[in-house]
Amino acid sequence: MLCEKCGKNEATIHYSEIINGKKTSYALCRDCADKMGVGDITSDPFGFGGSSLLSTFFGDMFPAVKSGRRQPSVPERRCPVCGASLSDIAADGKVGCSECYRTFRAELMPTVRRIHGSAVYKGNAAQKSADTTVGAVPEKAPDDPARTEADTLRAELYEAIKNEDFERAAVLRDKIKALGNN
Amino acid sequence: MSWYGKEGPCPDVVLSSRVRLARNVEGLPMGKRLSRERAEELISDTADALGNAFDKTDFSHLDRITAASYAEEHIVSTEFASADNARALYKNEADDTYIMVCEEDHFRIQSITAGYSLPEAYAHARAAEASLAAKFKLAFDDELGYLTHCPTNLGTAMRASVMMFLPALTRTNGIAAIARQLSKLGMTVRGMYGEGSEAAACLYQISNQVTLGVTEEETISKLTQLADIIIAEERKRRDELAKNSPDELSDLIARSYGALTHSRVMSCREFMDHWVNVRLGVALPSLDTGIPKDITFSVLDTSLIESQPSVLMLYSGGSELEPHERDCRRASRLRERLSEKA
Ligand SMILES: [Zn+2]
Ligand SMILES: [Zn+2]
Numbered sequence: 001m002l003c004e005k006c007g008k009n010e011a012t013i014h015y016s017e018i019i020n021g022k023k024t025s026y027a028l029c030r031d032c033a034d035k036m037g038v039g040d041i042t043s044d045p046f047g048f049g050g051s052s053l054l055s056t057f058f059g060d061m062f063p064a065v066k067s068g069r070r071q072p073s074v075p076e077r078r079c080p081v082c083g084a085s086l087s088d089i090a091a092d093g094k095v096g097c098s099e100c101y102r103t104f105r106a107e108l109m110p111t112v113r114r115i116h117g118s119a120v121y122k123g124n125a126a127q128k129s130a131d132t133t134v135g136a137v138p139e140k141a142p143d144d145p146a147r148t149e150a151d152t153l154r155a156e157l158y159e160a161i162k163n164e165d166f167e168r169a170a171v172l173r174d175k176i177k178a179l180g181n182n
Numbered sequence: 183m184s185w186y187g188k189e190g191p192c193p194d195v196v197l198s199s200r201v202r203l204a205r206n207v208e209g210l211p212m213g214k215r216l217s218r219e220r221a222e223e224l225i226s227d228t229a230d231a232l233g234n235a236f237d238k239t240d241f242s243h244l245d246r247i248t249a250a251s252y253a254e255e256h257i258v259s260t261e262f263a264s265a266d267n268a269r270a271l272y273k274n275e276a277d278d279t280y281i282m283v284c285e286e287d288h289f290r291i292q293s294i295t296a297g298y299s300l301p302e303a304y305a306h307a308r309a310a311e312a313s314l315a316a317k318f319k320l321a322f323d324d325e326l327g328y329l330t331h332c333p334t335n336l337g338t339a340m341r342a343s344v345m346m347f348l349p350a351l352t353r354t355n356g357i358a359a360i361a362r363q364l365s366k367l368g369m370t371v372r373g374m375y376g377e378g379s380e381a382a383a384c385l386y387q388i389s390n391q392v393t394l395g396v397t398e399e400e401t402i403s404k405l406t407q408l409a410d411i412i413i414a415e416e417r418k419r420r421d422e423l424a425k426n427s428p429d430e431l432s433d434l435i436a437r438s439y440g441a442l443t444h445s446r447v448m449s450c451r452e453f454m455d456h457w458v459n460v461r462l463g464v465a466l467p468s469l470d471t472g473i474p475k476d477i478t479f480s481v482l483d484t485s486l487i488e489s490q491p492s493v494l495m496l497y498s499g500g501s502e503l504e505p506h507e508r509d510c511r512r513a514s515r516l517r518e519r520l521s522e523k524a
Contacts, residue, residue, distance in 0.1 A: 082211040094286075096215045098208055098321030098329040112326065112333050119395025121327030123338040 003029035079103040107173075184255060184277045186483040190297020193479040194465040195413045197345040197385065198256070200294045201303040201402075203311055204287040204330045204339040208319040212331045213286065214267075221268035221284050228272060228283050231317035232310075236272040236281065241265075247500055250492035256294065256345075258282055279306045281314070286331050287339075289314055296480070298409070300342055300402050307340075308398075327394060337394030342402050344409050345374070349384040349462045350419035351412075357386070360412060368392035369408060375454060382454040383486065388412065424466050435463035435471040442485075443520045447506070448513040453489050457482065477520060485519050 003011045009029030076085040084096030086104050095101060101108060153172050185198045206212060210220065229238055241249055241262065253263040258271055262285045269284040282290040291314075293306035314320065321329035328339035351357055361371045374385040388409060390401045424431055438459035441452075461482050463471040487493055489512050495503050498511045 081209055082215045084215065092213070094213060094331045095329075095333070096213070097211045098206055101323065101326060101329050108333065112336060115334055116336065116394040119337070119392075120325045121323070121337055122395055123327055123340075123397050124399070125322055125327065 001027050003027065003032050005029070005032040077103070184257070185294045185296045186255070186487050187480055188296035189478060189480045190295060190299050192298040192413060193296070195346055195348070195416050196298035196409070197347060197479075197483055198294050198296060199298060199300045199303045200256075200292060200341075200343045200345070201300065201307040202293075202341045202343075203289075203291040203307050204328065204335050205289040205291065205311060205314060206321040206329060206331065207288050208321045210288065212288065216267075216284065216288075218268050224288060225268065225270045225283050227317065228270070228281065228289075228314070231314050232272055232281070233313075235313075236274050239271045239273065241269045241271060242267075245500070247492050247495050247502065251490075251496045254490035254493050255487055257292070259285060259290075261285070262290075274310070278303075279310050281310060287335075298344060298413070300344065300406060304342065304398065304402055335393055337392075338396065338398050338401065339393060340398055340401065341389050341393075342398075342405050343387050343389035344405070346386050346388060346409070346412060346416070347384055347461060348386055348412070348416050349458050350423055351416050352384045353423070354419050356415065356419065364388065364408065365391075367404065367408065368396075369405060382451065384458045420462065420466060424469055428469060431466075432463075432469040432471050435459045435466075435469065435473070439463065439471065439473050439477075439520075442516050444517070445513040447509045448489075448516060449505075449509050450489065450491065450512070453512060453516070457486055457489075481519065485516060488515055488519065 001011045003009045004027050006029060009031060011027035011029055076087065078085050079096055079100045080103065081099035082096035084100055086107050089095055089100060089104065089108070095108075153175050156172055190196070190199070207224065210216065210224065216224075225238075225240075229236075239252075241258075246264075249258075249263040250260075252258045252271065253260045257273070257280050259282070262269060262271075262282050265285075267284060269282065272281040272283065273279075278295055279291070279293045282292070291307050291310045293303040293310070295303045295306070311320075323329055327337040328335075330336055330339050348357065351360065357371070357373075364371050368391050370389055370391050372387045372389075374387055375383040388405065390405055392401065396404075438456035441448075441456045442460060460473065460477070461479070463469060463473050464477060464479060464482065488497060491508055494508055494511055494515065495501065497515065503511065
């Protein structure tokens with residue numbers, strides 16, 4: 001079997017990990033495994049853990065973003081707080097601020113699900129407040145039918161992702177993209 | 183006095199317990215999107231939130247050696263030590279709880295306690311978080327938990343870990359099996375001080391990987407259950423090693439003790455090998471190794487930290503030293519540290 005990352009060398013390392021209930025397996029060659037820090041016990045004493053592999057795959061998690069880049073005529077939506085676009089987030093593997101999780105909720109959720117499985121927060125936060133829920137359906141602008149349609153689709157997309165119906169999610173994501181994201 | 187100068191529970195296997203929390207301020211840009219002005223504002227607001235219980239170290243204007251020495255003590259991340267953005271470290275008086283401001287997240291709270299003491303470390307970290315939460319609105323979502331710069335940390339945004347000394351498991355090739363088991367259970371093992379896959383000092387950090395869908399208490403209790411098993415297995419294998427070849431093992435340990443207390447030039451790599459043997463010797467008092475009683479685990483753990491390049495240079499006056507000069511200073515520091523006890 002060939003390495004899933006480079007597709008050139010023989011895969012000698014079969015790596016699987018279960019992160020937050022979701023199992024992911026990779027067959028990798030030695031070179032790619034080394035590059036990704038997989039199977040390699042690293043020396044960073046503080047490393048918050050587990051992110052090197054995930055950020056490497058992060059790019060692959062945004063098929064919509066990649067094709068979006070090839071269409072520069074479509075203006076990109078940006079986070080109102082930090083100004084990050086979805087392709088900025090995909091390139092960095094990191095959000096620009098907490099508001100990004102709200103602005104790009106529908107687009108980020110597949111990645112979140114891929115990292116964490118279907119789990120939802122269960123910890124002991126000092127504060128739990130309904131008003132800050134990222135999942136809230138955005139407020140509708142009734143005089144803008146395109147916007148309303150996109151919002152409806154986003155809500156459906158969210159439901160599809162929640163039910164792990166990724167095929168339907170992909171269709172919905174394409175429809176939202178066709179509406180120009182605005 | 184920081185973690186390595188104290189002795190906690192199960193010091194023969196566990197050097198330290200750590201709980202780290204990532205927290206961010208609602209509506210404030212993160213990482214490279216945070217301007218220098220706003221970062222500095224956040225740093226000074228943090229001082230207000232913490233009052234005089236914490237001391238500030240401004241990393242933006244810290245010399246390289248001092249900054250790196252904090253990383254070698256495990257108090258800050260290596261990234262934080264070498265970054266060039268506006269950032270600061272807050273350290274409490276007890277020297278067991280630290281807050282990095284403007285690391286990857288706005289706040290990285292870390293509590294390190296000596297030995298096997300996760301619940302204590304967790305309590306300290308949560309207390310520090312409460313001081314921050316009283317002043318800042320921390321970014322939080324009912325479904326995703328604490329909102330972090332990197333989506334991998336969403337949820338509790340907590341990493342709990344124990345640093346374990348596992349020479350017998352390493353020698354009997356038991357680490358790979360542990361790593362496989364841990365990964366199935368949402369935990370990871372990382373070797374420390376390693377080059378490549380080798381953990382030169384037989385030190386491993388066991389920590390949780392899962393942050394979403396679990397409570398902090400569940401995470402700590404699961405980690406504790408696994409650590410209990412590893413501690414028992416390591417002790418069993420040490421006893422077997424000591425029983426099967428007592429003469430060879432005591433000879434190895436005694437020679438290493440001789441090297442640590444009599445060398446004139448000691449490279450980092452050579453130090454690690456001897457350090458492992460001597461620490462194992464202290465854990466096996468039934469062996470005749472000639473190591474004095476007052477060479478304790480915390481004396482050895484202190485010598486481990488003091489032998490790291492930057493801490494060593496800081497100790498020797500704070501200027502850059504050539505590797506050979508460092509090896510000489512390391513040897514003399516070890517003689518002082520370990521012979522004054524004898
Ligand atoms: Zn490859
Ligand atoms: Zn943002």
